[in-house]
Amino acid sequence: MQDRPDQSQRRFDTVLIANRGEIALRIQRACHALGLKTVAVCSEADRDALYGQSADVLLCIGPAAATKSYLNKDALLLAARLSGAGAVHPGYGFLSENAAFSAAVEEAGLVFVGPDASAIATMGDKIAAKSAMMAAGVPCVPGPDQELPNDPAAIRKIATEIGYPVIIKAAGGGGGRGMRVVANETALEEAVTLTREEARKAFGSPALYMEKFLQHPRHIEIQVLCDTHGNAVWLGHRDCSMQRRHQKVVEEAPAPGIADDLIDAVGSACVAACKQIGYRGVGTFEFLYEGGAFYFIEMNTRLQVEHPVTEMTSGVDIVQAQLKVALGETLTITQENIRCVGHSIECRINAEDPTTFMPSAGVITGLRLPSGVGIRVDSHVFEGYRISPYYDSLVAKLIVHGETRAEAIARMRGALAELSIEGIATNLPLLRTLLEDQGFARGETDIHYLEKWLKERSAA
């Protein structure tokens, strides 16, 4: 990135962080490192969070319910106006992929730290996203980049051409919602009708599309970074196959067992796609990987929860890079400079029962965090912190780095043993057991592995 000789000429000097929890603190640290002032916003439930005290301004914007605070566009814009913020960082979740919010922020004369509204809208529409990716040469799951027609015969023809099993998805869906797998032609018509109705109710649009259903894919994603001057790079790839109900539990970088030339080709295609659509900021291309081939599923137009594993292996501070792009700076890093060094693993520590997965609210009465070489903890909690029932259950992200995957696993086992959180239930016992699992140690498990593993354990 370019030097900052004259800070008075920067596009903004204060960033409103429109989020909460660990990511609010993560963004605040990046801002302060760049000499930017921060405005923390909170709901009434988060008044006691320590990251509020370390912000330059803390403003409570509404009651605990997210719809009245962190999802309240007007309250956030008002807070930006009151505090004199020149930019808004949406973090992840909440309004981070809301095209209308990006547009509203820019209409208010502020900088949205993320892509513009049209890029968010395109990628939010799964058919439009697929179409854009196919045009850019990014490999996609077999199936047309078009909305399914209404005629049952035409739908049958498409399914036959793709080959069963197929999956029917809502164009406006995501996160595992609004989809149905069809094993054969007999079940096709009813499945289309049901999914169409669900899509209409849940996403406000009955538009559906159909793809080949991959049976044992892995979830592999590519991190991209683009400036506003036509430069784009990819920073590495991650394996996020360890999922439960489409929620990632353990992530790692790089994805094990992928040939360098193959991932290089996919990464280059992602960069080409970014340049083609004029994408700005950070983003993640999510792929299914099966039988040695990559299939694009969606693009996340924001910072990801699991971005630290790429930071650990690439050495790039992704949040700082995101802010520099928003400041209008030119990327100085080139693809040739980017290396993937060693191996990194992240465990999401959630406040939830390790067997029933019920969220666990309450006060943290004791906290011992691991430390040492290659260990990083991203967390906003402290002893005496009250876990609120209003938001997601993420308490901390435990991230390790080692020279090899085996070293990273060993380091994670040690760190998980050292980590202790008292007063609330957490998924620590589950993570400790999972990290001892032979299948995990071998690597290259598919996206169904964790669910099956959990089922077998509960049956035993």
Add this chain to the structure above:
Amino acid sequence: MSQVDFTDPATIAELTAALEAAGVDGLEIERPTQGVRILLARGRSPIVDRTAEDRSAVVPASFVAVKAPMAGEFLSHDISRSAAPEDHPQEVESGDVIGFVKVGPILLPLAAPASGQIVRHVAEHGAIVGFGDPLFEIEPRS
């Protein structure tokens, strides 16, 4: 329309714009738990009187806190009479306007929730305050 939230700045702005467009001087809406009164003073800033933020939440404690109904700039001066000095207790009647939160062009008057004495000014005049921030403490008259 039963779900309209009068604590939402967008709602107040919309109502104000509608009044201006219609050339109407004011409106008042009463609900069991919320009420809003908007008076348009021609040529001046519109004045909104949000009465009884939550009438069901009467706190039977010895002191009653007056909190900011939304984020904005706190103005301690009661513009309906002379500014009260902050160094000695100030007698108020329930419903008296004891300060304002300025939100853009709108002044939200802060009504005393009980008759009694203002025993503490928590926020300073001109400070940026957040939703629910305590602004005054009142010791109710028994």
